[in-house]
Amino acid sequence: MMSNLTGAERTTAMTIAGFGALIGLAMAAAGHGDPMGVHGWIVLAFFGVLFFIVASALYSPEPVEDRALSYYDDPTKVGIILALIWAVVGMFMGVWVASQLAWPDLRFEGAWSGFGRLRPVHTSGVIFGFGGNALIATSYHIMQRTSRARMPGQISPWFVLLGFNLFCILAASGYVMGVTQSKEYAEAEWYADIWLVVVWVVYFILYMRTLSRRNEPHIYVANWYYLSFILVVAILHIVNNLAVPASWTGAKSYSLFSGVQDAMTQWWYGHNAVAFFLTTGFLGMLYYFLPKRAGRPIYSYRLSILSFWGIVFFYIWVGSHHLHYTALPHWVQTLGMTFSVMLLVPSWASAGNALMTLNGAWGKVRDDATLRFMMMAAVFYGLSTFEGSFMAIRPVNGLSHYTDWTVGHVHAGAMGWVALITFGSIYALTPVLWRRETMYSWKAVEWHFWLALSGTVIYVFSMWNSGIIQGLMWRTYTETGTLKFSFVDSLVAMHPYYIARAFGGLLFLTGACICLWNVVMTILHVPQKAPELDYPTSSEAMEPALPAAE
Amino acid sequence: MFKTILKPFAKLFDFQARTHYRMERHSMALTAGIIVAASIGGFVEIAPLFSIDDTVEDVPDMRIYTPLEQAGRDIYIREGCYACHSQMIRSLRDEVERYGPYSLAVESKYDHPMLWGSKRTGPDLARVGDKFSDDWQVRHLVNPRNLVPESVMPQYAFLLETELKTSDMPGRLAALRAVGVPYTDEMIENAENDMKGQARPETEAADAVMDRYGDDTAVRFFDGRRDRVTEMDAVVAYLQILGNLTDLAQTSQPQAEE
Numbered sequence: 001m002m003s004n005l006t007g008a009e010r011t012t013a014m015t016i017a018g019f020g021a022l023i024g025l026a027m028a029a030a031g032h033g034d035p036m037g038v039h040g041w042i043v044l045a046f047f048g049v050l051f052f053i054v055a056s057a058l059y060s061p062e063p064v065e066d067r068a069l070s071y072y073d074d075p076t077k078v079g080i081i082l083a084l085i086w087a088v089v090g091m092f093m094g095v096w097v098a099s100q101l102a103w104p105d106l107r108f109e110g111a112w113s114g115f116g117r118l119r120p121v122h123t124s125g126v127i128f129g130f131g132g133n134a135l136i137a138t139s140y141h142i143m144q145r146t147s148r149a150r151m152p153g154q155i156s157p158w159f160v161l162l163g164f165n166l167f168c169i170l171a172a173s174g175y176v177m178g179v180t181q182s183k184e185y186a187e188a189e190w191y192a193d194i195w196l197v198v199v200w201v202v203y204f205i206l207y208m209r210t211l212s213r214r215n216e217p218h219i220y221v222a223n224w225y226y227l228s229f230i231l232v233v234a235i236l237h238i239v240n241n242l243a244v245p246a247s248w249t250g251a252k253s254y255s256l257f258s259g260v261q262d263a264m265t266q267w268w269y270g271h272n273a274v275a276f277f278l279t280t281g282f283l284g285m286l287y288y289f290l291p292k293r294a295g296r297p298i299y300s301y302r303l304s305i306l307s308f309w310g311i312v313f314f315y316i317w318v319g320s321h322h323l324h325y326t327a328l329p330h331w332v333q334t335l336g337m338t339f340s341v342m343l344l345v346p347s348w349a350s351a352g353n354a355l356m357t358l359n360g361a362w363g364k365v366r367d368d369a370t371l372r373f374m375m376m377a378a379v380f381y382g383l384s385t386f387e388g389s390f391m392a393i394r395p396v397n398g399l400s401h402y403t404d405w406t407v408g409h410v411h412a413g414a415m416g417w418v419a420l421i422t423f424g425s426i427y428a429l430t431p432v433l434w435r436r437e438t439m440y441s442w443k444a445v446e447w448h449f450w451l452a453l454s455g456t457v458i459y460v461f462s463m464w465n466s467g468i469i470q471g472l473m474w475r476t477y478t479e480t481g482t483l484k485f486s487f488v489d490s491l492v493a494m495h496p497y498y499i500a501r502a503f504g505g506l507l508f509l510t511g512a513c514i515c516l517w518n519v520v521m522t523i524l525h526v527p528q529k530a531p532e533l534d535y536p537t538s539s540e541a542m543e544p545a546l547p548a549a550e
Numbered sequence: 551m552f553k554t555i556l557k558p559f560a561k562l563f564d565f566q567a568r569t570h571y572r573m574e575r576h577s578m579a580l581t582a583g584i585i586v587a588a589s590i591g592g593f594v595e596i597a598p599l600f601s602i603d604d605t606v607e608d609v610p611d612m613r614i615y616t617p618l619e620q621a622g623r624d625i626y627i628r629e630g631c632y633a634c635h636s637q638m639i640r641s642l643r644d645e646v647e648r649y650g651p652y653s654l655a656v657e658s659k660y661d662h663p664m665l666w667g668s669k670r671t672g673p674d675l676a677r678v679g680d681k682f683s684d685d686w687q688v689r690h691l692v693n694p695r696n697l698v699p700e701s702v703m704p705q706y707a708f709l710l711e712t713e714l715k716t717s718d719m720p721g722r723l724a725a726l727r728a729v730g731v732p733y734t735d736e737m738i739e740n741a742e743n744d745m746k747g748q749a750r751p752e753t754e755a756a757d758a759v760m761d762r763y764g765d766d767t768a769v770r771f772f773d774g775r776r777d778r779v780t781e782m783d784a785v786v787a788y789l790q791i792l793g794n795l796t797d798l799a800q801t802s803q804p805q806a807e808e
């Protein structure tokens with residue numbers, strides 16, 4: 001890793017790490033007696049380790065060949081491994097919290113292991129740890145390949161990747177200590193939020209600078225999706241996290257907004273975290289790896305662009321479908337509902353585009369589990385967006401809101417779409433990245449596929465069942481016009497489904513562990529093989545970066 | 551198949567393709583396009599909520615949280631109670647009958663952040679105040695399964711053993727004032743004493759709390775312990791005020807028939 005950096009770059013890296021360590025020390029001193037102090041020590045340890053890693057290689061040989069002749073893949077490699085580690089951690093937490101709902105005493109004595117503290121570790125772990133690392137890593141890969149240019153800096157990709165992971169660590173360790181803003185998917189406290197803004201700005205600059213060095217006149221559509229992910233997440237993050245800290249030496253802060261305005265801002269953020277974190281970035285992944293793997297051009301490039309603008313424009317309006325029948329003014333609810341239904345058009349256009357791309361390559365889909373991962377992801381994307389548009393209709397939401405139906409919808413999207421497309425991309429990417437002939441075990445990929453699919457199906461079906469039962473029980477009346485079931489009655493009815501869900505999750509987690517093992521074994525044991533033409537080229541006569549579109 | 555469906559739109563496609571083809575060469579134009587497209591919806595939906603007057607009802611007697619209740623709220627957030635409990639009764643018949651009058655915007659006016667929630671693993675708590683005795687609440691939090699055998703709620707026995715930290719409360723009230731909650735200088739200065747006073751009836755400090763926050767303020771040994779003020783005191787004080795900050799909902803909505 002270090003051999004790709006020049007002496008000057010190593011010194012810069014050490015300076016940044018040293019500076020970070022100082023900030024950590026300052027936080028530890030100022031926040032003594034508060035969870036912020038603990039975070040200070042974590043920051044110090046994080047940068048301290050980095051400092052020593054770089055320092056120990058400070059005088060090792062410098063790169064000799066011209067670096068501009070190759071892509072910079074080291075950060076991508078580390079990013080993929082980190083994504084898989086977070087996947088295992090985050091999904092383990094998922095299985096644990098799922099089990100707590102079935103067997104509430106499945107925890108340790110301490111406060112830290114209660115459901116309320118662990119649940120955000122699961123959500124942030126999978127969304128940001130797993131999803132975020134996968135997005136950053138694949139974006140590095142794709143922006144270089146589709147631009148036929150190496151990333152400009154050698155330090156900034158590391159800064160973004162590792163800085164982002166520091167954010168994830170601060171977030172997750174904060175939740176178990178009880179540090180949270182309580183805003184779903186934006187739980188991390190103010191200093192972690194500020195840090196993420198710094199990281200994100202560097203990410204954006206890195207992306208733009210790579211694009212500006214491209215040797216292709218056009219910006220391939222996958223980059224569009226990634227760029228919207230970077231930009232809009234920045235806007236959402238900054239606005240929703242506006243808060244006033246109770247003290248500069250403590251973690252606690254209070255949101256700038258309250259009540260209705262806060263609810264609207266939160267769900268404007270919340271649903272667009274779905275849109276721009278869990279959808280557009282992963283669509284970028286899909287638009288690169290699917291055609292590449294299938295060896296066929298995107299069915300319709302234009303459709304992909306049209307749906308891009310549809311998604312970017314429509315999604316922003318839909319947040320209020322989280323607030324039907326609440327104290328939010330009626331007109332905002334109606335707007336949210338209307339746009340949610342319209343959103344189905346660009347969503348299905350994307351899913352359809354992906355599936356039509358495979359038309360004619362079904363033989364490959366049958367034989368190649370990697371491609372099947374991607375195909376299944378597109379199917380689940382279509383399914384969960386249809387479901388989402390349906391649930392956004394006010395009377396339907398009257399039933400589904402607050403119940404496990406929402407959780408079923410979430411995981412149809414999160415496991416079926418987000419995780420499957422990521423695993424598919426990782427299997428396609430690993431041999432290219434590490435210059436290996438193939439994956440270590442195709443059988444294991446096959447196993448992973450079926451474990452993941454059956455896990456998702458079990459999870460989603462049990463939550464659909466429990467959610468609808470729950471919703472109906474809450475509104476069932478006896479003949480005399482009184483409510484028929486107590487809350488506890490509905491709770492008892494959930495028990496078997498909660499067990500089934502935990503089991504489905506366990507299958508899914510097993511699959512993720514197999515994936516991590518398979519990737520590590522590929523790196524360790526599979527013979528080298530350099531892929532053809534995988535270096536920056538300026539000639540347009542060369543083979544295109546992707547199968548040519550119409 | 552797709553192609554035939556899309557045929558009528560061919561012209562539009564063509565125009566879009568041509569302009570787009572040009573734009574695709576410019577990453578800055580792309581960036582600007584994304585920002586514009588992604589800002590409109592949020593602006594149209596959020597900005598009016600701050601400016602339209604009847605978004606939040608006008609209620610002069612709307613009470614603010616006492617420091618002890620606010621501390622309880624902070625613990626509620628810390629423990630992630632909101633992950634299982636909503637605090638937003640929707641305007642649906644069964645919810646109103648189960649939980650009470652539907653929630654009004656004004657009731658969370660001083661909630662930074664709001665805790666409406668998105669999942670009811672447990673029941674809604676928006677009007678749980680005064681529904682149970684303090685003693686029930688304490689025993690329920692110590693171990694929910696002692697009272698409700700089927701419950702899946704975690705036990706929070708440690709709240710009863712943990713002394714309530716008061717030293718950071720003035721700073722917290724000041725921050726809340728900065729975001730719009732009308733705490734006075736006096737309230738901020740006396741926050742620590744007021745926290746203790748509200749959990750120690752018949753002391754001078756207790757009277758001071760009533761002076762500052764109104765005679766209706768509940769002053770009790772919430773956790774049943776006379777020896778010290780614990781986190782349990784704070785949480786129970788908070789739970790008992792839920793739904794009682796104003797009685798607008800009770801007075802303005804027709805009662806569900808008995």
Ligand code: HEM
Pocket residue numbers: 091092094095096097098099119122123126127131184406407410411414415418419501502504505506508509633668669671
């Ligand atoms: C091993 C598989 C998984 C299991 C067992 C699992 C389990 C759970 C459980 C038990 C909850 C809490 C539900 C509740 O409060 O009732 C939850 C919430 C959530 N999970 Fe997972 N999960 C898994 C995988 C994933 C993945 C891969 C993602 C995302 C990429 C994800 C994203 C979420 C989100 C966003 C929520 C919050 C849902 C909401 O607030 O409605 N999960 N999960």
Ligand code: HEM
Pocket residue numbers: 184270274278279318321322323340341343344347381384385386387388389390391392393397400401402406409410413414417418668
């Ligand atoms: C057309 C697209 C979609 C629409 C219209 C839509 C609509 C909805 C609706 C109506 C809810 C329920 C809100 C509530 O009652 O509280 C919801 C929740 C959710 N959806 Fe979707 N959805 C879409 C696609 C997706 C996708 C692809 C994912 C990917 C992972 C996803 C993730 C989530 C999450 C995480 C929540 C739970 C939020 C929470 O309560 O914490 N959605 N969505």
